[in-house]
Amino acid sequence: MEYAILELEREIIKEVSSILDIEKVNLEIPAKERGDYALPCFPYAPHLKKSPMDIAASIAEDIRLEKGTVEQEGPYLNFKINDDYLVRNTIELCFEMGEEYGSIDPINKKMIVEHTSANPNGPLHVGRARNPIIGDTIARIFKKVGYDVETQFYVDDIGRQVAILSWGMANIDESELQACERDKIDHRLVRYYQHANSLMEKEKKVLDEIKSLMKSIEEGDEDTIESFSENSERVLKGMKESLERLDIRHDEYKTESSLIRDGAVDEALKDMEKLEACDREENALYFEDKKHKIFLTRGDGTSLYPLRDIAYHIWKAERADELIDVLGEDHKVHGTVMQSALNALGVRPIPDMIFHSFVSFDGQRMSTRKGSYVTLDDIMDVAHERALEEVLKRRDDLSIEESDEIAEIVGMGAVRYNIVRVQPEKPMNFKWEEALNFQGNSAPFIQYSHARAASILRKWGGDHGELLSKGDISKLTEPGEIELIRKIALFPREIKNAAVSEAPHLMANYAYELGAMFNQFYRDHPVLNADVKKYERLALVKASKIAIGNALYVLGIKAPEYM
């Protein structure tokens, strides 16, 4: 497909590079009053031995554009797409492509996105929830730009955390625990984990027993393996249920134990031993890069997490052309050292890593162990309730089921959006009033603009397919119409940008701006009551609905038909 905005960009770059006889043309995106693309001519001045102003003037003189116009403003050139081209191309593409609008040609590349990968010891809390939300959005973005994406959850079913949980399950009687506030498997089991943890800190005997469990699992003791995997599976089941509500699913759950069992870890060990960057200290193998040293095995030869993770990444690398890992910032050292280890092994692809900082609550970091956290389940429930209140406040014509369904869509959207809208590396402090913000820069705002578009089309009631033939879309020439179309046209550029920079928050930003633009159009331009251009505007509303819906889809947020 040929998106107008990208076609214009290609044309400008081609023309300018041929006029100036240079390879690289750095177009920038100016404030919207100035146009769609801009070229500051300062950088070329030294080389061409002309003033930036003269360069701009001579390019403006020589350039021939089919898809846009150029205007010189001092040392700058501002390019503007031809409105008629923009309008026709954009609206027709929306109609032709529908849900696929915004997608870029499939590129026949496989990508594995690993995200969440939380220890299966308790329910997901907000601190952890940032990971799946970023990860799932990244996966959706890359699907949109043509990748074959698979998402994976790396399950630590043999580590210390599961050992503690399993010990608790085997040795603690439920009567010793506080009542569980929520009847959900991960919430029930985490109490055993937390209690075991506190016992372990107090009693050396408990610690020893847990250590011996760790030893048994490394020796391949069947019963221990069984109990560990059973318990981690159960907690995992709870996590899956929570994520399902946010429309997040993993294609594959890869367990650490499977990597040990099928020899992948031994294999990785053999490869690592050969590296010069590896050495032993009291028989424990470690890998060292310029800055850090990470241990791969214990002195007794058993594997440590970094080695198993290397094995996992070798396994993934064999199955994909590109890898992305979404990790908490506490994994930064581990992650970057692992990248250099994989590099030293000659493994390709090396994973790109998106590190996100934590979500704190009341300025405190959340901890599963201490029980100091707000669970994702709680947030989702509260968001649902609050959304339901809002629905009931403005609608009395809906059934309970309908209201509830909308509340779910709106509530979950608000939760996802609130977390994904911020740049991953930025620290976040969880605040209820922000998570439950349904106005302004929020998911409900965007969903509302979608519902408004849907409502207009529903009221009209005609056959959407006929819209283009009933009206002449080239009549859409008013500024409010053009600006909305321009925003819709920007979708492919935005999604491409979000993918290249691996920055999901950019998509959130765009979706918001698109919704805002539609709301402005909605205010100024009657559609069903239009004196003229009714069908043309209906076509624009239809195109808007498609674009907003697709943008929400990329964010994993549902687009309601009414709310």
Next chain:
RNA sequence: GGGCGUGUGGCCUAGUCUGGAUAUGGCGACAGCCUCCUAAGCUGUAGGCCGGGGGUUCGAAUCCCCCCACGCCCGCCA
């Protein structure tokens, strides 16, 4: 102490990689807009030495150096 990251109006935030033309929006505040397609909306006003200080440059929120604050990491845990 060292490494990495973050610091933009009362609060949240875009822009930082690839330096450019008057720094993006939202929340909150204040003032307006529902005889008209859902006011979860729209319009306007106030609010900023872009953490501080040096430097590079024709030009710095953006690049370099120093400092300050906060977060994460510095386990034969994961």
